Amino acid sequence: MTIESGAPVVVGVDGSAAALDAVRVATREAAYRRRSLRVVHAFHWPLAVAPLGLVPAVPADDSLRREAERVAAEAAAEAGKIDPEVPVTAVVIDGAPTPVLLDEARDAALVVLGHRGLGGFAGLLIGSVTVQVSARAECPVLVVRGEPRADGPVVVGVDGSALSTEAVAFAFEEAARRDAPLVAVHAWLDPAPVAPGDLIPMMYDLTALGEDEERVLAESVAGWAERYPEVSVRHRLVRGAAAPVLVAESASAQLVVVGAHGRGALGGLLLGSVSHALLHHAHAPLAIVRHRRTADAA
Structure with missing residues (x-):
């Protein structure tokens, strides 16, 4: 090698x-x-x-x-x-x-x-x-966590955010290295307020919302699928909370990839709720991406 x-x-x-x-x-x-x-x-x-506070306890030997x-x-x-x-x-x-x-x-x-x-x-x-x-x-x-499985897909969580884009790029690189298929997962919920004062309409078209979310998934993956044509890609659009959906997907995966924060993350949090939940409950190794260092830049 x-x-x-x-x-x-x-x-x-x-x-x-x-x-x-x-x-x-x-x-x-x-x-x-x-x-x-x-x-x-x-x-x-x-x-x-010590009398003046905490000091290094240097032992008599090394x-x-x-x-x-x-x-x-x-x-x-x-x-x-x-x-x-x-x-x-x-x-x-x-x-x-x-x-x-x-x-x-x-x-x-x-x-x-x-x-x-x-x-x-x-x-x-x-x-x-x-x-x-x-x-x-x-x-x-x-x-x-433990010994990972050698087979199964690389699973990536997609939500259209900037860090999600970095996660998708990293996931394609990993799938290509491992000669593994890629499953791009986008979970969505009904509209909810994300900031104080947000107004949610009394009625909304679930079909139209689903189509919008499907576009988010397709657009997030499209450019990278063209760059890595050897990687087999499956889209998975799920109506539900992202964390439990990705935890379930991790059971058959060899790797799960997410961004450190997603669209709904608050700036004061160390990690977004989805990445934090996966840290605790994912069944496969978890890659958390804030910055992606490419081979050319490394």
């Missing part, structure tokens, strides 16, 4: 089983892209109480640092088992996980994370680092 120069695939690790799942998927993603893999472990000293290096090395070794042809670099970087990974994302083709690491509370389905990095990273973020 010839490795192309450019942005690597980055995977965050913390010694958890979920992180090793992410390493396995990240290695395959690096192979798809012919890129190197960069294994990143964020290391920060625990804090201790055992914590050695443990961090062991975690990174173990993850790199796991990557080598999956595909020994993928070049792997393992690094330990001082800092908290979220800022370290966001900094790594600036120069990455893709960031891959487990759905929850060692810092996750048992009652939470998704770790806070995963949510924050997914919402703010400057490249697509792939969130892994």
Whole structure:
């Protein structure tokens, strides 16, 4: 396999089983892209109480640092088992996980994370680092839960928004790399107010609304279908809430792709409601796209 120069695939690790799942998927993603893999472990000293406040609790030896290096090395070794042809670099970087990974994302083709690491509370389905990095990273973020299926389509959520357009482009690229079909899903509901003072008509034509929504789906996909003629595309227009529709579609998918925010997202939210729901409930790996780094730009 010839490795192309450019942005690597980055995977965050913390010694958890979920992180090793992410390493396995990240290695395959690096192979798809012919890129190197960069294994990143964020290391920060625990804090201790001192008379003047919290200070780093520096141990008498460097055992914590050695443990961090062991975690990174173990993850790199796991990557080598999956595909020994993928070049792997393992690094330990001082800092908290979220800022370290966001900094790594600036120069990455893709960031891959487990759905929850060692810092996750048992009652939470998704770790806070995963949510924050997914919402703010400057490249697509792939969130892994367990071992993904090797078959099935790439599913992309479409709503006509700018980030949906980025998600559609990313989904076509992934479907072409994987030689997989693409299912473009657009779910719609009856008209609802999206801003204070919006007036909803007492009566509206459901047939006309359905035709409008079908146009949104067709126009969102059309240009990319021409660019990737080898990708078999199926349109799925569903009257219903997007989150449960996409969760159901994820059960038979090898990958689900959405934008970080959709048309109805509020600016103050870290993630849109659909992407947030899929982070918690999708059955397949989930790619969340805010910025798409093309092969030419990477």
